[in-house]
Amino acid sequence: MSTFVLVHGSWHDGSAWEPVRTHLEEKGHRAFSPTIAGHGKGVDKNVNHAQCTQSIIDFILEKDLYDVVLLGHSFGGTILSQVAPALPERMRRLIFWNAFVCEDGNSLLDEIPDHYQALFAGLVAQSSDHTVTLPFPIWREAFINDADLELAQAAYARLSPEPYQPFCDKLDMKPFHAVDIPRSFLNCTEDIALPPGEWGWHPRMSNRLGLYRLVQMPGSHEVIFTNPIGLAEKIVEAGRD
Amino acid sequence: MSTFVLVHGSWHDGSAWEPVRTHLEEKGHRAFSPTIAGHGKGVDKNVNHAQCTQSIIDFILEKDLYDVVLLGHSFGGTILSQVAPALPERMRRLIFWNAFVCEDGNSLLDEIPDHYQALFAGLVAQSSDHTVTLPFPIWREAFINDADLELAQAAYARLSPEPYQPFCDKLDMKPFHAVDIPRSFLNCTEDIALPPGEWGWHPRMSNRLGLYRLVQMPGSHEVIFTNPIGLAEKIVEAGRD
Amino acid sequence: MSTFVLVHGSWHDGSAWEPVRTHLEEKGHRAFSPTIAGHGKGVDKNVNHAQCTQSIIDFILEKDLYDVVLLGHSFGGTILSQVAPALPERMRRLIFWNAFVCEDGNSLLDEIPDHYQALFAGLVAQSSDHTVTLPFPIWREAFINDADLELAQAAYARLSPEPYQPFCDKLDMKPFHAVDIPRSFLNCTEDIALPPGEWGWHPRMSNRLGLYRLVQMPGSHEVIFTNPIGLAEKIVEAGRD
Numbered sequence: 001m002s003t004f005v006l007v008h009g010s011w012h013d014g015s016a017w018e019p020v021r022t023h024l025e026e027k028g029h030r031a032f033s034p035t036i037a038g039h040g041k042g043v044d045k046n047v048n049h050a051q052c053t054q055s056i057i058d059f060i061l062e063k064d065l066y067d068v069v070l071l072g073h074s075f076g077g078t079i080l081s082q083v084a085p086a087l088p089e090r091m092r093r094l095i096f097w098n099a100f101v102c103e104d105g106n107s108l109l110d111e112i113p114d115h116y117q118a119l120f121a122g123l124v125a126q127s128s129d130h131t132v133t134l135p136f137p138i139w140r141e142a143f144i145n146d147a148d149l150e151l152a153q154a155a156y157a158r159l160s161p162e163p164y165q166p167f168c169d170k171l172d173m174k175p176f177h178a179v180d181i182p183r184s185f186l187n188c189t190e191d192i193a194l195p196p197g198e199w200g201w202h203p204r205m206s207n208r209l210g211l212y213r214l215v216q217m218p219g220s221h222e223v224i225f226t227n228p229i230g231l232a233e234k235i236v237e238a239g240r241d
Numbered sequence: 242m243s244t245f246v247l248v249h250g251s252w253h254d255g256s257a258w259e260p261v262r263t264h265l266e267e268k269g270h271r272a273f274s275p276t277i278a279g280h281g282k283g284v285d286k287n288v289n290h291a292q293c294t295q296s297i298i299d300f301i302l303e304k305d306l307y308d309v310v311l312l313g314h315s316f317g318g319t320i321l322s323q324v325a326p327a328l329p330e331r332m333r334r335l336i337f338w339n340a341f342v343c344e345d346g347n348s349l350l351d352e353i354p355d356h357y358q359a360l361f362a363g364l365v366a367q368s369s370d371h372t373v374t375l376p377f378p379i380w381r382e383a384f385i386n387d388a389d390l391e392l393a394q395a396a397y398a399r400l401s402p403e404p405y406q407p408f409c410d411k412l413d414m415k416p417f418h419a420v421d422i423p424r425s426f427l428n429c430t431e432d433i434a435l436p437p438g439e440w441g442w443h444p445r446m447s448n449r450l451g452l453y454r455l456v457q458m459p460g461s462h463e464v465i466f467t468n469p470i471g472l473a474e475k476i477v478e479a480g481r482d
Numbered sequence: 483m484s485t486f487v488l489v490h491g492s493w494h495d496g497s498a499w500e501p502v503r504t505h506l507e508e509k510g511h512r513a514f515s516p517t518i519a520g521h522g523k524g525v526d527k528n529v530n531h532a533q534c535t536q537s538i539i540d541f542i543l544e545k546d547l548y549d550v551v552l553l554g555h556s557f558g559g560t561i562l563s564q565v566a567p568a569l570p571e572r573m574r575r576l577i578f579w580n581a582f583v584c585e586d587g588n589s590l591l592d593e594i595p596d597h598y599q600a601l602f603a604g605l606v607a608q609s610s611d612h613t614v615t616l617p618f619p620i621w622r623e624a625f626i627n628d629a630d631l632e633l634a635q636a637a638y639a640r641l642s643p644e645p646y647q648p649f650c651d652k653l654d655m656k657p658f659h660a661v662d663i664p665r666s667f668l669n670c671t672e673d674i675a676l677p678p679g680e681w682g683w684h685p686r687m688s689n690r691l692g693l694y695r696l697v698q699m700p701g702s703h704e705v706i707f708t709n710p711i712g713l714a715e716k717i718v719e720a721g722r723d
Contacts, residue, residue: 192453196444386696431697437688
């Protein structure tokens with residue numbers, strides 16, 4: 001049985017993992033879903049990437065977790081790449097679920113196409129607190145394309161503005177590549193949050209992992225809402241030895 | 242409940258939609274499957290692309306349809322790209338099902354690899370009426386690869402020669418890109434009617450749509466024959482708000 | 483009903499086909515699974531590619547098989563490309579299952595990325611008999627990624643060192659391209675034995691076949707162990723007329 005620490009992506013918080021976490025626990029695993037610093041509703045959004053990372057490190061230390069299968073979704077991949085080399089002795093495996101694996105020295109913004117960069121720059125300029133609110137049409141078509149409208153709206157209501165600074169911070173990836181922790185890439189085959197092809201998740205991000213295990217499942221970027229049980233089962237498959 | 246107008250591809254006519262249409266109607270939707278001008282058996286094949294387009298515009302006006310979910314398959318995508326900007330106020334959503342989304346100023350021929358261009362040029366030269374008859378081996382291997390031989394043959398018997406001129410006509414795509422109608426791309430994952438990769442349907446064609454919803458299903462270019470119920474269900478998923 | 487000759491890949495021998503062969507026979511087909519010269523346990527590993535090819539030619543002649551659906555897996559694709567033009571009158575169809583289709587004049591080594599070339603060169607240097615033993619971590623993550631650890635270990639125990647010389651021999655592909663035998667490509671969608679993308683099996687290898695039928699199934703490079711019944715069913719689909 002495994003100890004999962006599930007790290008959400010942008011606009012989400014740890015509560016989105018609830019049904020996944022419950023299913024993992026029913027299967028006999030331990031599962032934790034901390035909220036990254038500056039994420040969720042009603043919190044101070046003034047954080048940088050290092051603070052986001054530190055909040056997950058602190059969580060793992062506080063709970064004193066070992067043999068961790070650490071999963072990052074989307075933006076959460078950038079967190080994994082910094083947490084793992086800080087606590088390598090506590091890590092059993094890393095799972096990147098449609099997640100960023102930045103090139104050394106890149107920020108998340110450096111890894112997304114121009115039209116997203118321009119969109120986010122425009123949105124942060126409109127905000128009063130240096131955050132980005134995901135527009136509903138993008139959410140509905142490119143993030144949660146496998147939901148009906150009702151679920152798309154209900155899930156959208158659970159999102160919160162994303163702090164912009166962590167998107168901008170350049171990441172040192174050398175420590176990540178210096179530690180030898182088994183890694184998996186979980187790819188949802190209808191995930192177009194990044195446009196497929198040149199800018200797509202897979203194999204662009206996955207191939208940067210070196211030797212990795214590929215696990216795939218049908219669904220969008222948001223199977224956490226549209227198919228949490230299926231997601232939990234694939235997490236087990238991606239996370240086992 | 243939606244109003245679907247289903248536009249077939251080359252060599253097909255509207256009758257191929259029968260089981261899909263029936264299934265959509267059983268689910269409470271309205272569904273129409275007009276035959277494009279110059280298509281089907283026993284008709285004058287002397288048409289150009291504008292006449293093909295006009296025949297679908299006329300159909301929608303004659304039936305006085307509004308809130309249309311307009312779907313185009315394969316060649317039918319070139320029709321969608323011209324019909325939609327002519328009747329934007331009647332369109333609710335566009336679905337490109339393994340369909341052409343030409344670059345501005347391109348013909349369909351400009352969008353296919355050299356070996357197909359050469360094949361079609363040779364076939365039209367052999368015809369007496371400026372048409373292309375699809376060779377059975379290509380149909381069997383690259384179009385309906387998920388059928389058994391019996392179904393491949395039965396479906397082939399329903400095809401008719403394709404007028405060549407609409408393949409040659411250059412298309413103005415600027416009006417299409419000027420109207421803001423939600424769009425989906427429905428991709429069959431074993432569709433090799435266009436060779437996968439550099440010349441493939443997805444993401445080459447889909448990424449030209451700007452913001453779009455991706456829906457995928459298993460099957461060949463011809464699930465209209467091999468899995469019409471599954472196709473109908475994915476059309477609903479691609480067509481909903 | 484078909485006559486299948488199933489040609490295994492590197493590190494395997496013919497016994498790995500047992501459950502697939504049984505299932506095909508239960509469905510009324512004939513199925514054979516010869517072991518390539520220099521493969522399997524306890525045999526002389528001093529073979530070149532021509533000897534590997536000849537052993538399969540000899541098998542087909544000895545059993546006097548006609549109307550053969552000849553399938554090659556992985557390295558087995560290089561065998562197919564040499565056997566088929568030697569016995570074209572006995573071939574009904576070729577199936578490349580995540581298999582090499584080399585460019586004319588290339589060896590298998592020329593078709594794999596640098597990191598694999600370097601790995602194999604290092605491993606052969608360590609061996610006493612000019613063979614390559616596949617390291618378990620690569621097997622577990624990149625070959626049999628859909629197995630649990632127990633099955634991954636059990637299947638690994640059945641592998642044997644692979645003779646290196648057949649990887650090095652340059653292959654004349656002109657005879658293969660000169661014979662006109664229908665061909666299929668069977669692709670497992672989670673097969674990352676070759677890294678997806680630039681170096682991937684599909685569509686890199688498949689598109690070299692000219693007109694071909696694509697059949698896909700979920701799973702890793704080793705569904706022969708993880709899903710032999712599903713594999714057998716897809717082999718039937720790939721192999722029918």
